[in-house]
Amino acid sequence: MKVDKSRWHRDLLGNLCNIKRGGSPRPIQKFLTDAPDGINWIKIGDAGDSKFISSCKEKIIPEGVSKSRFVHKGDFLLSNSMSFGRPYILNVDGCIHDGWLVLEQPKQFDKSYLYYLLGSAPMYEKFAQKAQGAVVNNLNIDRVASVEIIYPPLDIQQAIAAELDAVQAMIDGYKAQLEDLDALAQSIFLDMFGDPVSNPKGWEKGSLNKYASIGTGATPSRKIVSYYEGDIPWVKSTEVHNSYIWETQEHITKEAIDNSNCSIYLPDTILVAMYGQGKTRGQVGLLRIKAATNQACAAIQCKDSLNPTFCYWHFQMCYEANRELGNGTNQKNMNLTIVGNIKFIIPPLSLQQEFAFKIESIEKQKELICKQLEDAKTMMAERMQYYFS
Template sequence: MESKWDVYKLNQLVSIVRGASPRPIREYITTDVDGVNWIKIGDVKPDSKYITETKEKITIEGAKKSRFVKKGDFILSNSMSFGRPYIMEIEGCIHDGWLLLSDFTKNLNKDYLYNILSDKIVQEQFISAASGGTSVDNLNIDKVAYTQIPLPPLDIQQKIVAEIEVLEAKEKRAREEVEGLKLKTKEIFESINSLNKVSLEDISENLDNLRKPVTKGYREKGEIPYYGASGIIDYVSNYILDDFVLLVSEDGANLKARTSPIAFTVNGKIWVNNHAHILKFRDKATHKLVEIYLNKTDISEYITGQAQPKLNQQNLNAIKIPLPPLAKQQKIVSQIEKIEAQIALLEGQIGVIPQEKEAVLRAYL
């Protein structure tokens, strides 16, 4: 590793030990208020820096067979989503899926350590060490111990931390603004939910009869987007439709997971397979209102199948949509589009924060 500062192995700066689990664990889980916090991977959010609570506790006897961690200690996941550091804001016990970092050397700022452990400088070392030729990627004490850390003087560490904290405050404000804007969107829909609802088939024309699935090996390459349940999956040389339409997922896990939109607007020449419904509306405001409504509303009552969720045409047509007069539709769509533009801008700012943090570290190290 190249750095203008001395580089140390991590075990020269902190003590590293593995967690331990009393077994069988179910015999040590307790609801007693005097139980000891039992820290599991599921207790932490991906973007969290601190661990502040746990869902379960273990008995005092169980704690004697585990590894106790104190407030201010670091824990590091050593399997699954390995290498992610967290700072303890509570006391508790950790199982053997965690490593404990404690007894920090005096010339090490804890917040600097957190940032350097989270950065590519260290994460890439973790990835390389974890792969290790086995079928399951994991980190053990030895692999983590030999991780290299550049260590500038304490005053430089503090400057790094201060600049990163400015970025974190900016990110926090942006996330709060996003949540506030999403709440506004929710309130807009709640304001029309009391209106009389109409079936989707009464306000749209279903064009599913135009769909044509083509096996990948028989598709002729081109520049026309070929759509499936969740968006573009290929490009072909011909089209089945040249129009402004709304595509709605017919099947797939995303109908329940909702990690991406289930309804999306397409405009122009397209080819659509049999995994997405095609809807056409008379008014663009109605089109957009339906798109937003489907993406923000729980429609699980219309979905069949557990292992293979499906929204068939009959159920799609039956979905009830609150539909105010056209003028109000246009006003609502305008409001929501402005909100979505603001959210996109804020999420863009949030998205570059990791690169900005990385740039701070690179500038000093």
């Protein structure tokens, strides 16, 4: 849809929205409750990929409301620190901590339009400029209020939102198809082998280091810029997220390999994230290319009795159990010894290969859907750039 931006209005966000900051009763542990009359305690962790926050994992006692900020269904939340500038629409009432700003919606905005506007790349760039200068980049009421936006009449807003909603529905549909295929792969694994942790089928078990060689990588010196101007793919743990690895964000040179502890690993090497933020630790990837890795990844090369595809899915099926094996007080990190000592079930190789054949068919379907998903994401980015720049 083409638009004439000469008809659009221009104003500061603070003149259009009543912006307030959340608050946290302290110590928060004294205010948490499981009681039926508890108040929803809305945290960053309650937000997902959806535009809506519809449920909360925790509640606080009513006495905590006066020490926090009560928000209502239909209000907009904006994260103000760390991953700042991410908008959400509330589908519940509750209280928010000081990691949130609430934008009480003015009548001149369509809800979906405002969501897409606040989440657009041009708007993020404006937020990022305002957030600079602190030790940790963050937003506050004044910084958000001083951001200038342009916006069309309500009927144009609704038409733009409808178009973007349609593209988002395509994206969500492709993601759902990928989730269904992953669920199918998991059900095939369980049907053929059972739960690898409890091992109800009584397969032979042994430490992984008996059936595979295990190594890691390194980070070449960032001070030597030329090291990162090569053509050798270099995998970071943040790129290991339960998927095949066909490409990497960064590439290094042979000189970087020679002057660090990096090694080049072959396709069918399994990479395990040994540490990292959030869900990263314990996630796994299967190399489809030759690549080096950083030191946060364990690189597993299977011996003859262990099929790489089976090994890759074994790690996925044991994700939660493997995460608990880590060492550390603040954050449980894994290391090569821990990874090597992980217990694996070892069914007959012919059965592992039969499983790998079935999975390869699923992965071919996923590859086609991933291409469609990337095309839809590109379309969304282009339309949002057009409407909100």
